[in-house]
Amino acid sequence: MKEGDESDQEAFLRNRSLDEYVKTVMTHIRGCQKLSLELQGWHHYSDYVGVRNTIQEVNTRITNLITNIFQHQDIKLKLTHTKLLDQFDMVREGNDALLERINSDIDEASGLKKDTDFEPSVKVVQAPSSANTPSKNVVLMASRNVQKPQLFFKEKVDNSKKEPFIPMITEKPNSLKPLSILICLDGTQEYYSHPYEYELNHWMPDPAQLEKVKPRRPRPLGQTSLTMVTEVQQLEALVKELKTCSEIAVDLEHHAFRSYQGLTCLIQVSTRTKDYLIDPLALRGQLTILNEVFTNPKITKVLHGADFDILWLQRDCGVYVVNMFDTHQAAIVLEYPHRSLAALLSKFCDIQANKVYQRADWRIRPLPEDFMEYARQDSHYLLYVYDLMRNELIERGNQLNNLITAVYSRSVDICLKRYEKPFIGPESHMELYRRSRRTFDTKQMYALRELYLWRDNVAREQDESPDYVLPKHMLLQIAEVLPKEMQGVLACCNPIPPLVKTELLTIHTIIRAAREQKLLPVLEQSVEQQIPQVQLQMEELNTGLVISKHDLSTVDENPTDLPTLLNPRETLLGDLFSQPRVDVRVKLKSRMFGCVTSHLKHKDSLHREITKEFMSPYERYTAYQELKPHLDGERKKREEPVDEAHIARVKEHFLCLSNNTPQEKSEAEEANVVIKQKRPRPSKEKKKSEMNTPIVLGDEGQRGRGFKSNMKSFSFGRGNTSRGGSRR
Incomplete structure (x- = not known):
C-alpha cells in the first residue's frame, strides 16, 4: 500500500496544470461520495470499538484539515465540539468568504476595477453659515478608481x-x-x-x-x-x-x-x-x-x-x-x-x-x-x-x-523626534470607550476589545487605515447591539465597508464568543469615591500648613454642588457655615514642656486626626502659666547652696549611734561586768562631778557605761547643750 500510494502521488504531481489538478480532486471527491452512499446503516457498525475509533480518527483529521485551511486565510472556525449541522453551516459561510476574496482579487488582477480614463468626481458641500462668517463651499475631490x-x-x-x-x-x-x-x-x-x-x-x-x-x-x-x-x-x-x-x-x-x-x-x-x-x-x-x-x-x-x-x-x-x-x-x-x-x-x-x-x-x-x-x-x-x-x-x-x-x-x-509605528495593545480600546460615553457590560466590553484588535490586524495586513476597515461609530454600534446573525452585523453598518463583507464570518465568530461570556454586574463608583480625599500628615502641619475650611483648592474649578447659607451641608472639610464644638481637656505629656498638653476633640473625625497633637499659641501660654509654680520650685531647689558640713555631721551622728548600740557579750565580758557591779559605789560628790564631765564619742573606755547615761549627756545640733539646758 505504501509503494502504491507513493507511485500515485508521483503520478499526480508530475507535470499537471491547475485544471488537471482540479479535475483529479473532483474525481476523488465523487468517489468518496459514492462510497458513502453505499455504506447504509453505518451507525450500526459504530457499536464495534474498532469501527468507532476509526470513524472518530477520520473525523478529527478532516476537521483539523478544514480548520487549518481556513486559518491560513485568517478565517477562524470552531468546528470542534459542535453539532454536525452547525459544522456544515460554518463551512458554507467560510467558503462564501473565501470566494468573495477570490473574486475581488481576480477583478483587481484582471483590471476590471481599474478605469484608465477616469475623471475625479468633484463634490461641493455647503458649509454651515453664521452671523459673523458667511457660508463657504468645501470641495472634496476624489476618485474610486485610484489605485493604491x-x-x-x-x-x-x-x-x-x-x-x-x-x-x-x-x-x-x-x-x-x-x-x-x-x-x-x-x-x-x-x-x-x-x-x-x-x-x-x-x-x-x-x-x-x-x-x-x-x-x-x-x-x-x-x-x-x-x-x-x-x-x-x-x-x-x-x-x-x-x-x-x-x-x-x-x-x-x-x-x-x-x-x-x-x-x-x-x-x-x-x-x-x-x-x-x-x-x-x-x-x-x-x-x-x-x-x-x-x-x-x-x-x-x-x-x-x-x-x-x-x-x-x-x-x-x-x-x-x-x-x-x-x-x-x-x-x-x-x-x-x-x-x-x-x-x-x-x-x-x-x-x-x-x-x-x-x-x-x-x-x-x-x-x-x-x-x-x-x-x-x-x-x-x-x-x-x-x-x-x-x-x-x-x-x-x-x-x-x-x-x-x-x-x-x-x-x-x-x-529630534523619531518615527515609530502605531502601537495597539489589549487596553487601547478603552480610549474609544471613554470618549463614546456609553455604558457596556462584560459581554459588550469583550466584543469591543476583540473587534478593536481584529480591526487593527486586518488594517496592518491589508495596508488600510483602521477607519477604512471599520469606522469607530460602526464598531461601537456592533459591540453594543451584539447581533445574533450575520445580517444583523451588516444592518449595523451603513454604508457597509468592503472589508466587513469579506470578513463577515470572523466578525460573527467574535460576537458569538462575546455572547457566551458570563454577564457580570458593572459596579459604578459612588460620588464619594470619585472625589479625592484630603489626607494631611503631621509633617505638613509642622512646616506651618494651616487647614482652613474655606480652602477649596482641592475642589473642581467650576463646582456646582457647593453648600450655601440656604442649603448648608457637611463636606470633606466639615460644615463651612458653623464652627464645630470643641472640648478642651488636659491629657498626656507635652514634648515641649514635659508635662500636660491640651487635646482638642472635634466632632469631625478628620479634624480630630489632624489636631490631636497641635497646640495653638494661646493654649501653649495657658499651659505654661499652670506649670510656672512647679518650674519655679524646681529652679529654687537647684539654686540653693548645699551645706556639705551639715551633711557630714549628720552622717557621723548616725555612725556613732550604730557603734553605741549594745551587742551580744561573751562569757569573759559578762564576768568582768559582775566584778564591776560588786565594786563599792562612789560617793555622791564624785558621781556629780562625773556627770558634769563631757563624753567623747567613739571612746573605747566608755563602752562599759549604760546606753541611758550616754543619751542624757549627748548634745544634738551645732552646739552642745547639757542636761540642765546651759550652753558650754
Missing part, C-alpha cells in the same frame, strides 16, 4: 508589530559623527536611534541668523516658475540648485485613509524665486539625496507646524532636518491669538488662503491644476513670513535674543 500606490513600491511596506521602524537612510551627508543606527530598548519596546541626534544636539544658530534682515516680498504666483519633479535627473538638478540657497521653505501633503501608516503624497519646496513640487510616490526610495540640503546646517529650512512633517519625511523619504525654523513655534513665542498658516498669511501678506482642497485625495495622478496651485501657495509666501517674524522676535527680545533662540531650541526638539 503601495502596490507599485519596490519594497513592501512593513506594518508588522514585531519589527520596529528601520530608518531608510544609507548615507549620512553633513555629518559630525559617522552613521551608526543602533537598536535601543525603551522598557519592553525596541527602537532605532536617530541618525542625526549628535549633530542636532551640537548645532547652534549662526550669528547672522540672529540679526535683522530686510524682508523680501515674494513675486506673484503667476510670475513665479513652477517645476514638477518626477524623475531622478530632475531631483539631482534640484539638489544642486538648493545648495546655493541660504533658506528654503518646505511643506508636505499627506494621505492616511487608504494606508495603515499613511503616505506622503507631495513635497513643496520654494526658494526666493522658484517653486518646486516633488512627487514622493514616483521617487520612492530615491529621496535620500535630499539630505544633502535638509541636513546642511548652513541652510535654514522654514516650515509651519512641522511636528508631523518631520516624522513623515523620516518614514517615507528617509530625510532628516537640521537647522529648522518653525513659524508655528514662533507664533507661540510671540503669543499670537491665531497661529495657523492661514492666519499668518492673512496677517502678514493680506492673502486669504484657499483651503477648499485640504481634504482632497492627493494620490491622484496626474495632479489637477487646482491641486498644484493650492499646494504651491502654502510654501510660496512662507519665506516672507519668516523674515517678518524673525525681525519681530529680535525686536521684542532682550540683548541675548532670548525669543528667537527659544524658537530655534523648540525647532531642534521637533527635529
Whole structure:
C-alpha cells in the first residue's frame, strides 16, 4: 500500500496544470461520495470499538484539515465540539468568504476595477453659515478608481508589530559623527536611534541668523516658475540648485485613509524665486539625496507646524532636518491669538488662503491644476513670513535674543523626534470607550476589545487605515447591539465597508464568543469615591500648613454642588457655615514642656486626626502659666547652696549611734561586768562631778557605761547643750 500510494502521488504531481489538478480532486471527491452512499446503516457498525475509533480518527483529521485551511486565510472556525449541522453551516459561510476574496482579487488582477480614463468626481458641500462668517463651499475631490500606490513600491511596506521602524537612510551627508543606527530598548519596546541626534544636539544658530534682515516680498504666483519633479535627473538638478540657497521653505501633503501608516503624497519646496513640487510616490526610495540640503546646517529650512512633517519625511523619504525654523513655534513665542498658516498669511501678506482642497485625495495622478496651485501657495509666501517674524522676535527680545533662540531650541526638539509605528495593545480600546460615553457590560466590553484588535490586524495586513476597515461609530454600534446573525452585523453598518463583507464570518465568530461570556454586574463608583480625599500628615502641619475650611483648592474649578447659607451641608472639610464644638481637656505629656498638653476633640473625625497633637499659641501660654509654680520650685531647689558640713555631721551622728548600740557579750565580758557591779559605789560628790564631765564619742573606755547615761549627756545640733539646758 505504501509503494502504491507513493507511485500515485508521483503520478499526480508530475507535470499537471491547475485544471488537471482540479479535475483529479473532483474525481476523488465523487468517489468518496459514492462510497458513502453505499455504506447504509453505518451507525450500526459504530457499536464495534474498532469501527468507532476509526470513524472518530477520520473525523478529527478532516476537521483539523478544514480548520487549518481556513486559518491560513485568517478565517477562524470552531468546528470542534459542535453539532454536525452547525459544522456544515460554518463551512458554507467560510467558503462564501473565501470566494468573495477570490473574486475581488481576480477583478483587481484582471483590471476590471481599474478605469484608465477616469475623471475625479468633484463634490461641493455647503458649509454651515453664521452671523459673523458667511457660508463657504468645501470641495472634496476624489476618485474610486485610484489605485493604491503601495502596490507599485519596490519594497513592501512593513506594518508588522514585531519589527520596529528601520530608518531608510544609507548615507549620512553633513555629518559630525559617522552613521551608526543602533537598536535601543525603551522598557519592553525596541527602537532605532536617530541618525542625526549628535549633530542636532551640537548645532547652534549662526550669528547672522540672529540679526535683522530686510524682508523680501515674494513675486506673484503667476510670475513665479513652477517645476514638477518626477524623475531622478530632475531631483539631482534640484539638489544642486538648493545648495546655493541660504533658506528654503518646505511643506508636505499627506494621505492616511487608504494606508495603515499613511503616505506622503507631495513635497513643496520654494526658494526666493522658484517653486518646486516633488512627487514622493514616483521617487520612492530615491529621496535620500535630499539630505544633502535638509541636513546642511548652513541652510535654514522654514516650515509651519512641522511636528508631523518631520516624522513623515523620516518614514517615507528617509530625510532628516537640521537647522529648522518653525513659524508655528514662533507664533507661540510671540503669543499670537491665531497661529495657523492661514492666519499668518492673512496677517502678514493680506492673502486669504484657499483651503477648499485640504481634504482632497492627493494620490491622484496626474495632479489637477487646482491641486498644484493650492499646494504651491502654502510654501510660496512662507519665506516672507519668516523674515517678518524673525525681525519681530529680535525686536521684542532682550540683548541675548532670548525669543528667537527659544524658537530655534523648540525647532531642534521637533527635529529630534523619531518615527515609530502605531502601537495597539489589549487596553487601547478603552480610549474609544471613554470618549463614546456609553455604558457596556462584560459581554459588550469583550466584543469591543476583540473587534478593536481584529480591526487593527486586518488594517496592518491589508495596508488600510483602521477607519477604512471599520469606522469607530460602526464598531461601537456592533459591540453594543451584539447581533445574533450575520445580517444583523451588516444592518449595523451603513454604508457597509468592503472589508466587513469579506470578513463577515470572523466578525460573527467574535460576537458569538462575546455572547457566551458570563454577564457580570458593572459596579459604578459612588460620588464619594470619585472625589479625592484630603489626607494631611503631621509633617505638613509642622512646616506651618494651616487647614482652613474655606480652602477649596482641592475642589473642581467650576463646582456646582457647593453648600450655601440656604442649603448648608457637611463636606470633606466639615460644615463651612458653623464652627464645630470643641472640648478642651488636659491629657498626656507635652514634648515641649514635659508635662500636660491640651487635646482638642472635634466632632469631625478628620479634624480630630489632624489636631490631636497641635497646640495653638494661646493654649501653649495657658499651659505654661499652670506649670510656672512647679518650674519655679524646681529652679529654687537647684539654686540653693548645699551645706556639705551639715551633711557630714549628720552622717557621723548616725555612725556613732550604730557603734553605741549594745551587742551580744561573751562569757569573759559578762564576768568582768559582775566584778564591776560588786565594786563599792562612789560617793555622791564624785558621781556629780562625773556627770558634769563631757563624753567623747567613739571612746573605747566608755563602752562599759549604760546606753541611758550616754543619751542624757549627748548634745544634738551645732552646739552642745547639757542636761540642765546651759550652753558650754
